[in-house]
Amino acid sequence: MPRILVNECKQEVSSFNPVLSHYEDFLTDAGQDILNYHRPVRSEVGGALSIFDSRPELEVLGGFSARGITSAGTLAEPCFQKLASRFIEAVQKAGPLDGVYLALHGALASEETEDTEGYLIEETRKIVGPNVPIVVSLDLHGILTDRILTYSDAVAVYHTNPHVDFYTTGQRAARLLLHLLDGKPRPVQLRIPIPALVRGAQCITETGLFGGFVKRAVEIEDVLSAGLFIGNPFTDIEDLASNVLLVCDESSLEKTVAQGKQIAEDFWQVRAQIQQPLTSLEESIELAKATPGRIVLVDAADATSSGASGDSNAILAQLLRARCERTALLPLVDAPAVEACFEAGIGAQLTLKLGGSLDPRFTPVQITGRVRLLFDGNLRSESHGEAWHAGNSAVFEAGPITIVLTSRAVSLYDRTLFLACGQDPASFDMTVVKSPLCQPRFFEEGAALVIHVDAPGATSANVRSLGHKRAARPLYPLDLDMTYTPQPRIFRPA
Numbered sequence: 001m002p003r004i005l006v007n008e009c010k011q012e013v014s015s016f017n018p019v020l021s022h023y024e025d026f027l028t029d030a031g032q033d034i035l036n037y038h039r040p041v042r043s044e045v046g047g048a049l050s051i052f053d054s055r056p057e058l059e060v061l062g063g064f065s066a067r068g069i070t071s072a073g074t075l076a077e078p079c080f081q082k083l084a085s086r087f088i089e090a091v092q093k094a095g096p097l098d099g100v101y102l103a104l105h106g107a108l109a110s111e112e113t114e115d116t117e118g119y120l121i122e123e124t125r126k127i128v129g130p131n132v133p134i135v136v137s138l139d140l141h142g143i144l145t146d147r148i149l150t151y152s153d154a155v156a157v158y159h160t161n162p163h164v165d166f167y168t169t170g171q172r173a174a175r176l177l178l179h180l181l182d183g184k185p186r187p188v189q190l191r192i193p194i195p196a197l198v199r200g201a202q203c204i205t206e207t208g209l210f211g212g213f214v215k216r217a218v219e220i221e222d223v224l225s226a227g228l229f230i231g232n233p234f235t236d237i238e239d240l241a242s243n244v245l246l247v248c249d250e251s252s253l254e255k256t257v258a259q260g261k262q263i264a265e266d267f268w269q270v271r272a273q274i275q276q277p278l279t280s281l282e283e284s285i286e287l288a289k290a291t292p293g294r295i296v297l298v299d300a301a302d303a304t305s306s307g308a309s310g311d312s313n314a315i316l317a318q319l320l321r322a323r324c325e326r327t328a329l330l331p332l333v334d335a336p337a338v339e340a341c342f343e344a345g346i347g348a349q350l351t352l353k354l355g356g357s358l359d360p361r362f363t364p365v366q367i368t369g370r371v372r373l374l375f376d377g378n379l380r381s382e383s384h385g386e387a388w389h390a391g392n393s394a395v396f397e398a399g400p401i402t403i404v405l406t407s408r409a410v411s412l413y414d415r416t417l418f419l420a421c422g423q424d425p426a427s428f429d430m431t432v433v434k435s436p437l438c439q440p441r442f443f444e445e446g447a448a449l450v451i452h453v454d455a456p457g458a459t460s461a462n463v464r465s466l467g468h469k470r471a472a473r474p475l476y477p478l479d480l481d482m483t484y485t486p487q488p489r490i491f492r493p494a
Contacts, residue, residue, distance in 0.1 A: 002057065007102050009064075010108070014306060023082050043384060045170055050171060064089070069389055071409075080111075098132065099134075103170065118147030133177060135174075137172075144191055146491070150491055153187065159227055187225075190489070192246075196241070199461040200436070203230060214227060220256060225246075226246050236466075241471075278453065281453055287449065289324055291449045293447070293449070295429060296430075300436035300459060301460035304409040308459040311357050313362050313363075314362065316403070329402050332355060337405050338393060348371050349368070350371070369398030369401075375392075379410065412433070464478055
């Protein structure tokens with residue numbers, strides 16, 4: 001009976017978030033609990049299990065799983081070492097294996113270990129040996145490295161942005177692993193780095209330029225796995241870049257290399273178009289005040305799903321300065337404010353200082369209102385069914401402004417947090433969305449105007465303002481005067 005091990009470690013970090021993340025910021029499972037959690041969830045592991053479960057001759061083992069409660073700041077080194085030791089120990093204790101599936105992200109970094117995913121794959125390879133196939137799934141915001149490709153047999157990457165293919169990516173990864181278990185030749189992996197960071201609406205795969213490049217990669221004849229990585233501009237490590245990934249048999253390598261180089265060259269030519277135009281904070285609020293209909297204010301600079309702290313009050317402060325009378329709904333991470341709300345109780349009126357409880361670039365603003373609702377912050381994502389934990393949370397009303405306060409950050413790429421506390425974004429004149437890209441049905445459909453705000457924060461689309469120190473240079477748009485010639489890197493099985 002072929003034995004397959006499933007291990008998971010997923011988190012995306014921003015190097016520009018001053019608050020380190022820790023072991024406690026992960027949800028961990030081991031053994032059968034991993035499989036029980038994921039089978040009803042539309043996750044990568046859930047998708048992989050749907051394929052493995054169709055083959056009754058397989059024995060599927062849960063090893064170790066660590067899922068970041070949300071994206072966050074750089075992981076403290078001792079905490080990564082603790083996660084890594086449990087991850088590696090699970091491989092050691094699994095006994096003889098015929099295959100390994102690793103559900104990873106690609107943009108996790110610790111204080112001292114930049115390529116954490118590459119480290120975990122290499123350590124797994126040391127244990128299982130050169131002949132046991134290892135297949136990995138990664139986020140297209142992951143940072144693809146030589147180390148990842150050297151020690152894995154095949155990588156499957158998301159094809160959609162916003163991500164709606166967690167489940168099918170896991171299925172593709174599982175099929176790749178079964179392809180190898182069924183005796184097919186081990187493939188060649190091809191990486192073509194592109195020194196460009198891209199961000200914004202053109203990265204939407206369904207409608208933007210980026211989607212066309214993904215489609216071209218996926219449709220290359222004879223590839224076993226394909227896609228494009230655009231990295232996470234906020235994970236400041238040496239390998240930060242975009243990448244073309246193609247996985248194929250040796251027999252089709254020459255043709256695949258030529259097609260991959262053309263995709264990389266064409267991507268480079270439109271790099272300036274795949275950037276997000278931004279509107280100043282002051283102008284954004286004036287536009288929102290003057291435009292009839294529902295307004296979406298995108299504060300991607302404080303996107304918790306990209307690694308920001310979630311405690312930016314930049315838009316809140318500007319709404320107050322502009323004396324805006326239109327109704328507004330916004331999220332804010334502020335544990336001390338939540339604690340004050342719980343102490344006061346529902347219906348109490350009180351004055352709070354909001355924002356900047358984590359990131360010192362934000363100065364707290366004083367605001368008076370009443371506590372409308374208190375809840376425990378345990379949520380279930382409307383997008384994929386994942387369990388989220390925001391900690392104690394409160395709804396605070398201050399005149400036309402309604403603020404959903406949480407003790408800790410959760411991903412905000414859908415309406416889960418708002419709907420869980422009875423706040424429908426469609427019923428407000430303005431909604432602050434702390435995510436760069438959401439499925440249109442969540443916020444944008446029916447909106448009169450969507451404004452991408454040039455606010456400060458750890459995940460600003462204005463990437464030149466962030467202050468990269470580790471990323472290899474030159475790198476667009478940090479450097480504008482540069483040329484590019486694709487240099488394919490080929491990785492064959494050991």
